[in-house]
Amino acid sequence: MSQLKVLTLNCWGVPTPIACQLRLERMTAIGDRLKRGDYDLVVLQEVWDKADFKILLDRVSGVFVYNHYFYSGAIGSGVCVFSKFPILESFYYRFSLNGYAHKVFHGDWFGGKGVGMCIVKFQDFRLGLFCTHLHAEYSEADDEYLAHRVSQAFEMSQLIKLTATKHLCDFVVTAGDFNLQPTDLGYKLLRENAKLRDAWLELNDETDSGKTCDIPSNYFTTPAQLKVCPNGKRLDYILFRNNEGTSVEVVNCQVTMGKIPGHPYNYSDHEGVGATLNISKGNNAPHDNGDPTRLEPLLSEAKSLIERGIGKVSSNSQFYTILAIISVCLLYMLSSLDIPPWLGLFRGMLLVALTLLFGFCIWNKAILSRIETHGLMATKNDIRNLLNSQKS
Known part of the structure; x- marks a missing residue:
């Protein structure tokens, strides 16, 4: 020993x-x-x-x-x-x-x-x-x-x-x-x-x-x-x-x-x-x-939780879409305004901030949200396969 x-x-x-x-x-x-x-x-x-x-x-x-x-x-x-x-x-x-x-x-x-x-x-x-x-x-x-x-x-x-x-x-x-x-x-x-x-x-x-x-x-x-x-x-x-x-x-x-x-x-x-x-x-x-019967309800609960997570990602993605549209509208409006020269620096800073916000929203919508969705989908499918094997 x-x-x-x-x-x-x-x-x-x-x-x-x-x-x-x-x-x-x-x-x-x-x-x-x-x-x-x-x-x-x-x-x-x-x-x-x-x-x-x-x-x-x-x-x-x-x-x-x-x-x-x-x-x-x-x-x-x-x-x-x-x-x-x-x-x-x-x-x-x-x-x-x-x-x-x-x-x-x-x-x-x-x-x-x-x-x-x-x-x-x-x-x-x-x-x-x-x-x-x-x-x-x-x-x-x-x-x-x-x-x-x-x-x-x-x-x-x-x-x-x-x-x-x-x-x-x-x-x-x-x-x-x-x-x-x-x-x-x-x-x-x-x-x-x-x-x-x-x-x-x-x-x-x-x-x-x-x-x-x-x-x-x-x-x-x-x-x-x-x-x-x-x-x-x-x-x-x-x-x-x-x-x-x-x-x-x-x-x-x-x-x-x-x-x-x-x-x-x-x-x-x-x-x-x-x-x-x-x-x-x-x-x-x-x-x-x-107890082999204990795993199945845990897998079912996990699958439901993952599905809720996928729904949350979808909601977040819609939020980033709306925020991106708002930022573009504000960019257009701000760049079209006729303002005094002494406010030029302030407007420039706002334009940079709105541009960064737009980029952040697009990055989250097009890349990060998809990565998260695919990760959750992979887990969901793996759990589904295991659940099916437990039932067979």
Whole structure:
């Protein structure tokens, strides 16, 4: 029997001082904590700045001989892996949908979010490691990214199910910040479709703590966040699955990486999740406590949600069409006006602004809306095919 210790942590490494507090101090502290070597495999999210990755690498390279950063998008995926065991292969799958480019302050689009995959040689076993950071929610009352996040969860579940077979790996570990709570459709869909087990739930009830984000004891949790969810949220997970011939048992799972020793603040605005897994050979089949009838209603619900998302894109596209027409009319009217010379500069600025607005509307209508529609249609059709196979 072999023992594998896994850690996942969202490092909160947004590279802007206003949006992210004490980043350099916290990254240094995270590196110093990891170099103690308490874990065999570490999956980190929100390591956006390559200088932060270097800070971590400089501190942990003596313990974690192998590492991989998943580059994607304009600023990188923010997801990286540190391992004591050889990383044999790696690949990054970018999600079809990633939010909106014009939502600059949300930033998910610029990270090109997706799933990082690694095959790790863990002693006599081959581990299929899947690392991710799904799109953030931002507003629980008006979640404009819900269809995107459900699409991402479904894509990831299909990817794991169709690639992580016994011919590729002996067992599977999926870790990261899912931005999904256990009651959310995306979480249920991911677990049921990919037949994954939740390391936390192997030893704890859902009513137990296990919260990793916006918790009252975290230095960075704001009163506004506590007002929305007084006890915090469970968003960070270590999920796993054994393939035929391998047994995986959770012997420990805990929320960790809280306060930095000697400081009043935490390592991150998220807590980490650490799990210890016992891995052994055997003739057993993949462990599956799931009820096959549970998947079908989840797929039906996801399909309906995606269809509503497609309808929303259509409405947004009509809005951009109307706005483009209005901007053209205003451009014509403004350029035709006979105004005093001293207002020439002001009119020039308005003409530039209206021209940019027109270009923005056309770009959204002709390009971005189509990309979003096609992404949602692809997910809808994939869900439909799976639904049909479940019914046959």
